Amino acid sequence: MxxxxxxxxxxxxxxxxxxxxxxxxxxxxxxxxxxxxxxxxxxxxxxxxxxxxxxxxxxxxxxxxxxxxxxxxxxxxxxxxxxxxxxxxxxxxxxxxxxxxxxxxxxxxxxxxxxxxxEPDRWAYLLHEGWELPETLRTASADQVFIPPVPVEALISTPQGGEGVTYAVVLTFYASIDSIGYCPPKSFPGVRLPQLAEALRATDVRLGEWPRELLHLRALVAPDESEIRPALERCNRWPSFEEEIPETYGAHPQAHETALRLLEGFEPSSGRDPDRTLIRQGEHMAQMSIHMDDVFGYRQWFFFDDVWAAAHPDLTTSLMHYGVHWDPRCPRSHGDAEDCP
Incomplete structure (x- = not known):
């Protein structure tokens, strides 16, 4: 075949x-x-x-x-x-x-x-059909630990007593060319997906340290929420991910107040249609395919923790490679195209 x-x-x-x-x-x-x-x-x-x-x-x-x-x-x-x-x-x-x-x-x-x-760990995500990743956790051995195949920047310090890690793969771009691999995978060490909303609230962010999508996600998590799906739904009505808004940095209460105020004036433009966005959350995996405009359509956001990754190692490895390089066979993680044989 x-x-x-x-x-x-x-x-x-x-x-x-x-x-x-x-x-x-x-x-x-x-x-x-x-x-x-x-x-x-x-x-x-x-x-x-x-x-x-x-x-x-x-x-x-x-x-x-x-x-x-x-x-x-x-x-x-x-x-x-x-x-x-x-x-x-x-x-x-x-x-x-x-x-x-x-x-x-x-x-x-x-x-x-x-x-x-x-090479299932290179092709599994490319050949995956349907927008939804599987939620089912296949049985993994007790010593099976997922090791990222590419360098992953940690966005927070490991909280005391924290276990596991949550990864974020956001397939987005702002400039026209160089749109593949624009935002490499990030991680939240010591946090699994059920604790991600709490970890986002507890973190102060300085200007320029986070991708704007994750920065605005943090600001849109409400004080009493235990899941990130409601914040993803608010992101679906966020005015623009291309603009830096200093008021959404720093302490979470101020950032959240500012973010809610900005949501009030949201008016879709450039053919953007929030009703076409797809959002799904399970215990250890969440994803959103957010509709951004009528030309380039959607951007894909994935959040999953080490429990989900260990249960789906080939799919996870392939997705992470997909997030950093156009060629699934490239042996290097962040190299330019000419670095690959």
């Missing part, structure tokens, strides 16, 4: 599109579709076959050249004729592309099931 994944902010609440094809290898998929895709309008054919306007992919089917006989020939054809703004990577089991449309970064992947089976 061959999988196709299109990582794109245009692709609804998931921010990605996943398709399955019965071909045994990536080369088999290209050979099977080569003549049909090139016989007419390749742009329209890709939309029908893959379900999306995959930026630049049509160019490889417009050459008039015969289909490749080997993966080496496919690599040479792609290097010469595929329109790519940034990076192209080809190996025996995958084609991986980073490009952009002058607005946002876009990445797409063709990968066979043999590579997926050998």
């Amino acid at each position: 061959v999988f196709f994944v299109y990582r794109s902010f245009y692709e609804g609440p998931l921010g990605k599109l996943v398709r399955h094809f019965p071909d045994a290898t990536v080369l088999d998929w290209f050979r099977r579709v080569w003549d049909g895709a090139g016989a007419g309008d390749a742009y329209e054919w890709i939309e029908r076959e893959l379900g999306a306007d995959v930026y630049g992919l049509n160019t490889i089917f417009e050459t008039g050249l015969p289909a490749p006989e080997s993966m080496r020939e496919l690599r040479e054809l792609l290097e010469k004729h595929l329109y790519v703004e940034q990076e192209l990577r080809v190996d025996e089991h995958s084609v991986r592309v980073l490009t952009d449309d002058d607005e946002v970064d876009l990445a797409y992947f063709f990968v066979d099931d043999a590579l997926v089976a050998s």
Whole structure:
């Protein structure tokens, strides 16, 4: 089986599109579709076959050249004729592309099931379909501890007697290009998800230390709340995550008072629709796909603790890699694209 994944902010609440094809290898998929895709309008054919306007992919089917006989020939054809703004990577089991449309970064992947089976910790999140992550906690051994695969900045000091850790992966961006990996994963050590709301209230934040999404989440936690879902629902009506508001830093009571006052004047703009936002919270995992505008659509926010991560190690590891780099096969965590072989 061959999988196709299109990582794109245009692709609804998931921010990605996943398709399955019965071909045994990536080369088999290209050979099977080569003549049909090139016989007419390749742009329209890709939309029908893959379900999306995959930026630049049509160019490889417009050459008039015969289909490749080997993966080496496919690599040479792609290097010469595929329109790519940034990076192209080809190996025996995958084609991986980073490009952009002058607005946002876009990445797409063709990968066979043999590579997926050998690297589940790299592909599990990319191939996960449906916006909801699983809440069920599979039984883990007593000594099973989740170790993050990438450097994770701690946003608070470990509270006395605190246990576990909660991670935040916020897939967001402000600038157009460099929109993948803009906000690497963060952590709250000594705190599991059921204690996160309390930990946020107890923390003072100085200017510039936190991502603005997490800063505003903290300010929107009410004094008596034990879960973060109500604060996520308020974030859904927060005016703008691009602006710094000094009054939302410092002691929580002042920050919360300011945040509530700002919520009163919220008026959606740029096609933003809070009713389209999706929010879910379990005991050890919470997530939100927040609708931000009518062009780029959604941003995905994930919060999960070490209990959930240990129960879903491949999915968690893959998600964390997804949060820092476009290429799931990159052996480095925060390197530029050229750092990866």
